[in-house]
Amino acid sequence: MREGPDIARIASLVGDPARANMLNALMGGTALTASELALEAGVSLPTASSHLSKLMDGGLLTLASQGRHRYYGLAGAQVAGMIEAIIGVAEAVGPKRVRPGPRDAAMRVARVCYDHLAGEQAVAMLDRLFDRKLLLRDDNQIRLSPSGVSHFSALGIETHAKARRPVCRACLDWSVRRSHLAGTLGAAILDKIIAEKWARREKDSRAVVFSPTGRQAFERVFLS
Amino acid sequence: MREGPDIARIASLVGDPARANMLNALMGGTALTASELALEAGVSLPTASSHLSKLMDGGLLTLASQGRHRYYGLAGAQVAGMIEAIIGVAEAVGPKRVRPGPRDAAMRVARVCYDHLAGEQAVAMLDRLFDRKLLLRDDNQIRLSPSGVSHFSALGIETHAKARRPVCRACLDWSVRRSHLAGTLGAAILDKIIAEKWARREKDSRAVVFSPTGRQAFERVFLS
DNA sequence: GGAATGCTTCGATAAGGATCGAACCATGCG
DNA sequence: CGCATGGTTCGATCCTTATCGAAGCATTCC
Known part of the structure; x- marks a missing residue:
């Protein structure tokens, strides 16, 4: 049980089906809004929002606010x-x-x-x-x-x-x-x-x- | 919600701390026994055994039985x-x-x-x-x-x-x-x-x- | 200033799964 | 065969977390 980078934390973020679908959708390279990602993942908007904030906390996503739209995209290559x-x-x-x-x-x-x-x-x-x-x-x-x-x-x-x-x-x-x-x-x-x-x-x-x-x-x- | 390779399933296997520790230990390349992996992960033997069978089901590990020892190793590069x-x-x-x-x-x-x-x-x-x-x-x-x-x-x-x-x-x-x-x-x-x-x-x-x-x-x- | 839209937070519920002790198989040793 | 050792299965418990409806913010449009 040596300590090191928290790989379980990162993997478990990807390990939820709803989040995996979202990340998959974002693999196209375009940033998407929360509603689009909710649709993509097949979950309600509140659920999607909760997942998105977890992915943000985990550092896997970036957020670009444009007016009342919030575009989520992958954090990098x-x-x-x-x-x-x-x-x-x-x-x-x-x-x-x-x-x-x-x-x-x-x-x-x-x-x-x-x-x-x-x-x-x-x-x-x-x-x-x-x-x-x-x-x-x-x-x-x-x-x-x-x-x-x-x-x-x-x-x-x-x-x-x-x-x-x-x-x-x-x-x-x-x-x-x-x-x-x-x-x-x-x-x-x-x-x-x-x-x-x-x-x-x-x-x-x-x-x-x-x-x-x-x-x-x-x-x-x-x-x- | 398109269908495709089940990435959530694979990621969630790695997403548990105990399993992540086991996989980490196996990154050294040597196959280890269930007890060694239990120690490495900091869990009891039954718990480790349960995790190991999940990793096997997921195709992430290979198993080599030698007498009463069972050596688990990563499934591949x-x-x-x-x-x-x-x-x-x-x-x-x-x-x-x-x-x-x-x-x-x-x-x-x-x-x-x-x-x-x-x-x-x-x-x-x-x-x-x-x-x-x-x-x-x-x-x-x-x-x-x-x-x-x-x-x-x-x-x-x-x-x-x-x-x-x-x-x-x-x-x-x-x-x-x-x-x-x-x-x-x-x-x-x-x-x-x-x-x-x-x-x-x-x-x-x-x-x-x-x-x-x-x-x-x-x-x-x-x-x- | 409303009204509408996009999104997040809150609260309650439910389900999944991680965990361990105890009992149960299997192999090897004398 | 009897016993010890390595592993797995079973059952019960407990905790995490995914989920959604309703309500609350924020921004834009009219």
């Missing part, structure tokens, strides 16, 4: 790495999952990450927006270029910042391990994809499935 | 890696510990991680093995190069894969935050270090202490 390690063991010892089915494949191609698009399509899109200089990489931030403003405006997407929420924001993609676009612009693009019926949300899943013609339209507008 | 990751987070978020004492310093330099070497020495070694192209980084995997095979063979280390266990595997180091070498090769190298008496295991600790001449020999062979 080290925490994310630990969760990945636990996932790895759980996968290894857990019931041998059948080969990743079509739904998993669809998730890798395109899925919803809170309110914007993630997956291979989303990562490719961000790459192209940089290539076409519609977005500019500025330090670790993303900015709109003047041509970007008019480009999105022509698509019916207004890009002036109204809320405190940033227009552009990088979000680390779970499956591709590179950034995709979040922020109000990312959300607006996803809105457009759905509104134009280029794709539909899979029921009870984060997967986003493009129709053949919808994919062509999306590629013409964002990947050309 | 992946489990060890997960525990290292949790230790890393616990160290980072835990109460700012007083200046790391001499024993902690020794642990940072070199220690046992289940069955292979960890710490600054181990991370430096892996770096050099890459530099010398004895190992190759392939995607996210590690492979032996042809020259690596002959190099280790000349040192008396055979590197053909026999079991399911990979020869080379990256394991994240909690103190350095970079990878060191696990897998059968990592285990063989630690064996050689001990067999050649370049270093000895510290009593009741995971620390590995090199002798002056042993360190020179190690550096000549693996860090040159």
Whole structure:
């Protein structure tokens, strides 16, 4: 019984199903609000709030208050790495999952990450927006270029910042391990994809499935 | 509330103080009996037995029965890696510990991680093995190069894969935050270090202490 | 200044699980 | 076989903690 870092304390924080679901949801890289996390974990708001304060006390989360919204996010890459390690063991010892089915494949191609698009399509899109200089990489931030403003405006997407929420924001993609676009612009693009019926949300899943013609339209507008 | 690997189940196994102490003790790499683990965890024998069967059910331990003795050991390097990751987070978020004492310093330099070497020495070694192209980084995997095979063979280390266990595997180091070498090769190298008496295991600790001449020999062979 | 929304705290309840003593198996020794 | 030793199972107790409804704060919108 030698003393040392309190690993039981950290592990038990992850060891509750509700908290594990929350952390899992936050592995996408985007910060989420308490209500969203409550939904994700399948518990009531008070319960979620209690879990969140425990995770905060444990140092696993960071909190960004924006007005009456409170965004919870993972405290850092080290925490994310630990969760990945636990996932790895759980996968290894857990019931041998059948080969990743079509739904998993669809998730890798395109899925919803809170309110914007993630997956291979989303990562490719961000790459192209940089290539076409519609977005500019500025330090670790993303900015709109003047041509970007008019480009999105022509698509019916207004890009002036109204809320405190940033227009552009990088979000680390779970499956591709590179950034995709979040922020109000990312959300607006996803809105457009759905509104134009280029794709539909899979029921009870984060997967986003493009129709053949919808994919062509999306590629013409964002990947050309 | 998506379904997936049951990470809460795994984490909650580690999340009990008694079990965490047991796992910690097993990180030394030697298998221990139920009574030894009970002592280590500070619980009675029945309690320890109950914990051990839970850890077995969870797939975190292996059991080797020898006569009336039953030796429990970690189920593999992946489990060890997960525990290292949790230790890393616990160290980072835990109460700012007083200046790391001499024993902690020794642990940072070199220690046992289940069955292979960890710490600054181990991370430096892996770096050099890459530099010398004895190992190759392939995607996210590690492979032996042809020259690596002959190099280790000349040192008396055979590197053909026999079991399911990979020869080379990256394991994240909690103190350095970079990878060191696990897998059968990592285990063989630690064996050689001990067999050649370049270093000895510290009593009741995971620390590995090199002798002056042993360190020179190690550096000549693996860090040159 | 209301009204509405997002979130937290409080209080009570319920369930899970950690713990130990005692009894029970199994192996090895003489 | 009888006995000692290492381990596990059983049963009862106790404590931790997850949970939710209701009420309370805080911030924004109208």
